[in-house]
Structure formats: structure tokens, C-alpha cells
Amino acid sequence: MTDAGGHIESASRAVREQDLLRRYHEGGDLRARDQLAEEMLPLARALAGRYAGRGEPMDDLVQVACIGIMKAIEGFDLRREVRFSSYATPTVLGEIKRHFRDRTWAMRVPRGMQELQLEVARRRDELTGTLGRSPTVQELADAVEAPFEEVLATIQSVGARRTRSLDEPTGEDMTLADSIGGRDIELDRSEMRVLLDDAMAVLTSRDREVLRLRFEEDLTQTEISERIGVSQMQISRIIRQSIAKLRLEIDRSPAG
Secondary structure (H helix, E strand, O other): OOOHHHHHHHHHHHHHHHHHHHHHHHHOOHHHHHHHHHHOHHHHHHHHHOOOOOOOOHHHHHHHHHHHHHHHHHHOOOOOOOOHHHHHHHHHHHHHHHHHHHHOEOOOOOHHHHHHHHHHHHHHHHHHHHHOOOOOHHHHHHHHOOOHHHHHHHHHHHHHEOOOOOOOEEEOOEEHHHHOOOOOHHHHHHHHHHHHHHHHHHOOHHHHHHHHHHHHOOOOHHHHHHHHOOOHHHHHHHHHHHHHHHHHHHHHOOOO
């Protein structure tokens, strides 16, 4: 858990992000845009790291992630009550996934079909976000202004993508099979910290302090009750209710 100082620092970063976004969107300040993109570089690197060892140079993945950051800056709505890093995370991940999708053609597929499939994939992502569900083939056809049959054939042509052997080496003494399903624990923690930083705002300063003492300093409920000046039963209730509030807030988050 983050302590009170960490929460203040996180809140300060969030305010700075909003200030840079406002200077860019309302005043056209390109330096503010570039400054925000630079400050988001650690997030870009962390997200790109999830896809390391999958056949693409890490530098290329970071560059793609940075493109995602720039797209998130361009698309951010100042009226949204969400921290920019939370909004940017799914945008960056989508950009990286599209990069892999675009790079994995193996069979000779007509150029027009390749381009249509990429456009269909892009619009499918947009419609999924707008509709809150996967779009139908007809909805995709309307969105890309192409005949239903062509869109259907394009979707089915995904089978023409490159297949990879599970025995394909991906590193020293490692194959693709070894990396499938693996999770980057540090990345998971990084993403959770972003979500927690945003969610902690729903708690009172006392509740945040109780969580800090319990989960960061590893004090017992009895020790916390003595330090805070309330009963052990109240401490137990505070911890239980605070965790429930955090879970609810994270579930409501667009990146949750």
C-alpha cells in the first residue's frame, strides 16, 4: 500500500498531467505535449516489456508504446474524471497488439485484403469501446464502408497469419512454449499501483494511514489500534471496509 506521502506525490503527478494536457489541448502548447510524453516513458517501457521475447526488438516495442502514448494524449478528454496514465494504459497495449497483428502476415494475401483487415481491426476496437460489446459483421461493414461479404472474408483471412512453432527459440535455453501464459509480476504491480493511486482518493486520511500501517509496516491490528487510538474491532472494520471501497473503485475504473 502507498503511504500518505506517496499518495500526495501521486496526486501531485496527476495534477501535473492534467495541467500539461490542458496546456496542450486548450492552448496548443506542443512543449507541454512533448513533456508529458517524456514523463510517460517509464509507463511505455513497462507496458512494452510485457511483450519482450516475442520476436520483436525491445526498442521497436518501446517506440510503438510511445506512439500509443501520443495517441492517448491526442484522444484524452479533459472532462474525463480519470488519471491520464489509467486512460493511456489500454491505448498503449492496443497499439502494441496492433503492431504484432500488422507484422505477422505469412501467406501472400492480396494487399487490398491486408489493408481492409487492418482497417476492420482498428474499427472493431473503436466500436467495441463505443458499443460496450463486440460489433457484428454488418456493423463493421457499415463502419468501413465495404460490402458485407468482403468484410466477412477479411475476418476469415486471419487464418493466413503466420503460425509459430512452440519449439521456436525465444531466448537462451527457452522456447515459445516456455513463455506462453507467463506473467510479468513487476508489470502487474506497476499497473496495480496506478489503479491504487487513483482509487485511494475515495478513502479518508485515517483509512489510508491504517492501510499503510497494516500492509506496509506490517503492524498487527492491536498495534495499529494503540497507535491510532481506537479499538482493535474498529481497526478490523476500517481495513475490511477500505479494501471493499478500493475494489469497487478499481472495478469502476476504465483501466480496471
